[in-house]
Amino acid sequence: MKKFSKNKWPLFFTGINIVLFCLFFLLPAILGLYYSLTDYKGYSGEKFIGLANYMELLKDKSFYKALLRTAEYTIVDVPILYAVSLLVAVMLNNDKVKGKFISKIIFFLPWTISGIIAGVIWRWLFGENFGFINYVISELHGEPVPWFTNGNFAFMVIVFASVWSYTAFNMLQFMTALKNIPKSLYEAADIDGAKWIDKFRHITLPTLKPTSFMVILLATINAMKEFALIQSLTNGGPGTDNMLIVQYIYSTGFDKMRVGYASAASMVLFVVLLALGIIQMKIGGSSNEE
Template identity: 45%
Template sequence: MANTNTAGAAPARRKKRDTRQLWAFGFCLPNILFFLVFFVAPAIVGVWYSLTNYNGFKQMDFVGLSNYIKLFRDPEFYKTLWQTILYSIVSVPLGYAVALGLGLLLSSEKIKGITILRILIYWPILLSTIMVGLTWRWIFGESFGLINYLLQCIGLDGIKWATNPTAAFVTTIIAGIWSGCGTNMLIFIGALKQVPGELLEAANLDGANKWQSFKHIILPHLKPVSFMVIILSVISSFKVFAMVQTLTNGGPGTATTYMIQYIYTTGFTKNKVGYASAVSMVLFVILLILSFVQTKVSDKSND
């Protein structure tokens, strides 16, 4: 009798498990469809476009790898790639230092109004990147900007933010760091709370100062988080577009034209959609490599 009951219960359990799996799939289905329609399908179309001379209208002849051959011989592409790398080299370390510094400063619950300070610093994340660009454009405007107005009030000449390549580059760095440091700050605050307090107390009893405790205890414990923040910041820096487009429009000239601006201008201004698609595929490979590196290093850190 017991065997009969057991045999009859097995199909019921399988049916219940299949029903749960079906419900789980049903809940995941909208996200799966969204991903297929808005990510996978455009990616496939982009690969096809990169193999044609499509101009955004009727012309679409298959040209094979001609766009890629032309791309790797194009000095304008290498100039844009270098400008993007330079933006990443400057903005990522500075952004990391600012976010970590704010995390250390605001990780203590003893400071009055700590929550309000965290909200104020995180607030730029809630703004669209277009609003970030417009905000800093009003600050860095040559004839109407806040900074130049203050400089003129004390008798100094205004800075040519929009026509000087170095000044324009600096504005993109500052705006990029301001808009992205809030998220990284919260990540560091969460990681700092996981640093064993007894280690810091022991170091203090042994006579270690704050710098020594930070260098030998806090930083090693932040290593996995730090690497994640750096890699994500690098990926984000390679994808910067709307903020720079609104702030400098890639100028003066092409001084602040980064990869996405180059793709946008080539595809939608010059009507070279096929060539722009080839550039986007190269950018995709670069970001894929960076993501692969992040995954591998994160796995090693967790072992």
């Protein structure tokens, strides 16, 4: 009884987390798996059809197109986001930089804005007929750029908007890790006459391996699940050129009312994310052991 009284609060809060996990993750996951095996359309009366939805997915070119575009977006977005976040963190961690407090606020503000609002902001900036960027280009006697009628240009805008929105979170992770690096390592390097690039390569980057692993892992998962930003920015356009997998699931489930089929696609996405997470954890674990 004494043990219980001592541990009641940890047990209480752990129990709350378990209940929330079951209610908002485990139960929806089980329902999603069940619906993926049915022809559920959003209302009662579904029929069990086994693996028919998954067999149809294997032949669905639109699904493969969305999955491929999601992979391309992740491959392009994550390295740029990582590099920009690390660069900003290194700059703000430098004692010689002035105005760091204001700079932190400026870089942090985009993270406080929802994806929908961020998409609207970038839509206004790059609008073809009313956008600020094309206005500046026209004032400089240039030709307006078809930002949202050209798939590749729209893709570039999406990547820029994503980096702008998510840099702050990763920057904070890097800044915390940079502060934990012993200054004695840099002082020893200075005595040996090492240049800043050598200190960055041989001290900063190796020390940041655990943080880099977490940043890349979370950025990859977030990129694979991106929805709100793209939905408000391009709505997957032009056409379906920039429709990512979550948008495909949303469109299939709510616009076409094929909830069972969309659930099957979400199960495939879950397996892909799980596989990516396991691979990255194995790679990150082995690199940290070295």
